[in-house]
Amino acid sequence: MNTLKTRDVNQLRLLIVADNISRKMGGEAGKNLYYLQLLQERNVDVHIICHARVREELQEELTKAEFKKIRFIEDSPLQSNLWKITQHLPPRIQVGMIEQLIRLNTQLRARKLAKQIIQEHKINLVFEPSPITPKGISCLYDLGVPVVIGPLSGGLDFPPAFQYMDGSKTRTTVELIKEYSEFIHQLLPGKLKADTIIVANSQTKAALPKGCKGKIYEVIECGVDLEIWQPKIYTQPDPNQPIRFIYTGRFVDWKGVEFLLEAFKIVSEQTSAVLELVGDGILRPQLQAQVEQLNLQNKVHFHGWMKREQMATFIRECDIFVLPAVREAGGNVVLEAMASALPVIVANWAGPAKTVHSSCGILVDPCSKAGFIQGLADGMLRLANSPELRFQMGQAGIKRVKQHYFDWDAKCDRILEIFQETLHDYGAVSEQITPLQPTYRPKISSAT
Helix, strand or coil: CCCCHHHCCCCCCEECCCCCCCCCCCCCHHHHHHHHHHHHHHHEEEEEEHHHHHHHHHHCCCHHHCCEEEEEEEHHHHHHHHHHHHHCHHHHHHHHHHHHHHHHHHHHHHHHHHHHHHHHHCCEEEEECCCCCCCCEECCCCCCCEEEEEEECCCCCCHHHHHHHHHHHHHHHHHHHHHHHHHHHHCEEHHHHCEEHHHHHHHHHCCCCCCCCCCEECCCCCCCCCCCCCCCCCCCCCCCCEEEEEEEECCCCCCCCHHHHHHHHHHHCCCCCEEEEEECCHHHHHHHHHHHCCCCCEEEEECCCCHHHHHHHHHCCCCCEECCCCCCCCCHHHHHHHHHCEEEEECCHHHHHHCCCCCCCEEEECCHHHHHHHHHHHHHHHEEEEEHHHHHHHHHHHHHHHHHHCCCHHHHHHHHHHHHHHHHHCCCCCHHHHCCCCCEEECCCCCC
């Protein structure tokens, strides 16, 4: 058992502030739920401020005692109207501008509420794990207790050959957002005044607003629960059964599902393979139309979202995992596939390129749209035709996850150590918290 699970950290009174804490929403919202539950397992007294949209899910996920420690923030009329506007804008403008304005309204109210909770429950540290974008605004400052933000990830653009996906207006808007975000950070200096900021990599660190005064740590923002994502049991392949490719995630443009469907069309002409698509999103109608256009209705299956235990079982029934994302800061699903002993195929760009090694997967250069599609197809065919290679890469994926400590237990222990160091640096009475002995093992070089 991990040592930090059994240590007495009852006197760490933590407030987590995050818009969304949700497994169903995936992404950073899913990470927030992992932090919450793992910290609770370690006997940390956790209070929460989050948006009311996740109320029903958290009521199912948490005990009654845990649920009572949550304060929910409802949408204001302004937020509802802004949300309607987002449906008619390009995705990056939605995320980069309108959604930030919506979130700002929530954060301003969360800051006021945080001050009350800090006083009522004698909170001694505030943790803001999302949004993970380094340019995101934080209103959590001057609270009278130290603030830890992160792990952050991002600061990414599309590969040069895919920058057309933004469009000229979007690119211009994004540049303006970046330029004016520095000014907004001066007005709302949560990031600038944070005592600690955790980043996933040097690229994210470089994208932080200028003038951050806090101590900066590096911890990858992805993680995998090894108790749930367990290796599949390999058996002799049945030549009469089709190879099953699987994609899991949102259906949004930067995930590249449209390129995957084009690549799978090439694969389907040479094999009896099927493609399982698990997830949902605004592009689902468009992707379903594309499947019909490519005449793949009998070979591509849409499953919608699955609960993690169901997903963990389902992925072990498949053979090869593909994430064709061309602007992915992390790629948590890749680690889950690796832990499940599936070989993976990813773009040789950003987050997945940092977690996947050639021993456990195939990295496809996003050199051009046509070249990327053909590269995906070549990789899929190579693995489909070689059960030995699938087995070797699957075993190497398990080894890489464990050797690099991409699991959630190690990550949570490291976060707790950072909390302790932050309290010490802040000058809080750190003796009130039982000292935590370092249990986080240093990251092994990515060259191994």
